[in-house]
Amino acid sequence: MAPRIDTRLLDTPDEAAAVLRRGGLVAFPTETVYGLGADATDADAVGRVFAAKGRPADNPLIVHVATTASISSVADLPAAALPLVHAFVPGPLTLVLPSRGVLPSSVTAGLPTVAVRVPSDPLAHAVLAATGRPVVAPSANRSGRPSPTTWQAAHADLDGRIDAVLRGAPTTVGVESTVVDVTGDVPVVLRPGGVSLEAIRAVAPATQMLDVADDARGARSPGLRHRHYAPTARVRVLASRADARPGADALYIGLEAPPDGYAHAVVPSTAEAYARLLFETLRDADRRGLSRVEALAVEEVGIGRALLDRLRRAASAHGADAGA
Numbered sequence: 001m002a003p004r005i006d007t008r009l010l011d012t013p014d015e016a017a018a019v020l021r022r023g024g025l026v027a028f029p030t031e032t033v034y035g036l037g038a039d040a041t042d043a044d045a046v047g048r049v050f051a052a053k054g055r056p057a058d059n060p061l062i063v064h065v066a067t068t069a070s071i072s073s074v075a076d077l078p079a080a081a082l083p084l085v086h087a088f089v090p091g092p093l094t095l096v097l098p099s100r101g102v103l104p105s106s107v108t109a110g111l112p113t114v115a116v117r118v119p120s121d122p123l124a125h126a127v128l129a130a131t132g133r134p135v136v137a138p139s140a141n142r143s144g145r146p147s148p149t150t151w152q153a154a155h156a157d158l159d160g161r162i163d164a165v166l167r168g169a170p171t172t173v174g175v176e177s178t179v180v181d182v183t184g185d186v187p188v189v190l191r192p193g194g195v196s197l198e199a200i201r202a203v204a205p206a207t208q209m210l211d212v213a214d215d216a217r218g219a220r221s222p223g224l225r226h227r228h229y230a231p232t233a234r235v236r237v238l239a240s241r242a243d244a245r246p247g248a249d250a251l252y253i254g255l256e257a258p259p260d261g262y263a264h265a266v267v268p269s270t271a272e273a274y275a276r277l278l279f280e281t282l283r284d285a286d287r288r289g290l291s292r293v294e295a296l297a298v299e300e301v302g303i304g305r306a307l308l309d310r311l312r313r314a315a316s317a318h319g320a321d322a323g324a
Ligand code: TXA
Pocket: 030, 032, 033, 034, 035, 036, 059, 060, 061, 062, 094, 096, 108, 111, 113, 114, 115, 117, 137, 138, 139, 140, 175, 176, 177, 178, 179, 190, 191, 220, 221, 222, 223, 224, 324
């Protein structure tokens, strides 16, 4: 194990950029979740990202750049990408593109493609602009844990393992970016996220969802191989309120009012609010010492697709291998 390091708390993007430019690791906010940043051109720094998270080396990282124009410094932009770029960049969308091969191979886990994202969050933009280099940023959680949507969650997972945490606001989207592979004839969504399938199809009608059964070994989406989003508490997805098993050991989250008898309940008013609160609520169950989370399913439409994906992964995580 690496020796414990002193993790500084920062308040300005310039301080964060200075640490990144020295090869350091900094957790910083984006509109989706907090990312664990490192200089993507520095193989040693990239290696420390995998170590700090406990992330398997076969799971490639997303490269973050400040502007749409700088995407081409690391990747080619095929014609299939252009409608998505125009509609959703900057924003909670990640494009899997043909790599130009200019970054260390550990960034892409040896793949010929590279995942690239331009965050819309102003603080993230300021960090990237001041760094002036592409920055890898996986979610700033220990591998397998729920992604952090607050600086405190990033700090709780990575204190002593990274150089700094940039203290920003809680994230506004709350689930990660939508990952879309645009290297083939039609765009393929590898991971549902902050941009809905419906919105993507409005500009790229042929877009497909990855058929996970067809990709059982995770050939196209390596991140799907691994355990994800799990608190210590066991998560159960309720198809309807009638499936609820309330108890003093359980936390409830759902768009409908809970049955009586839960230790704690979170009732967001919209699917968007549910997505924003989900990961923090999973962490809250652990902080409260509760052993069960019961999460009411939502309609599989809009942000609901990403929300259900994260709920199902959190629910199936116990007993699986550790991941991203
Ligand atoms: O919203 C987000 O995307 C956040 C913020 C911090 O930007 N980042 C994030 O990174 O969620 P991470 O590492 O937790 O998830 C990256 C996902 C994984 O599922 C990984 O397998 C996939 O992107 N990925 C990365 N490069 C890829 C590639 N070349 N081909 C296919 N999938 C790739």
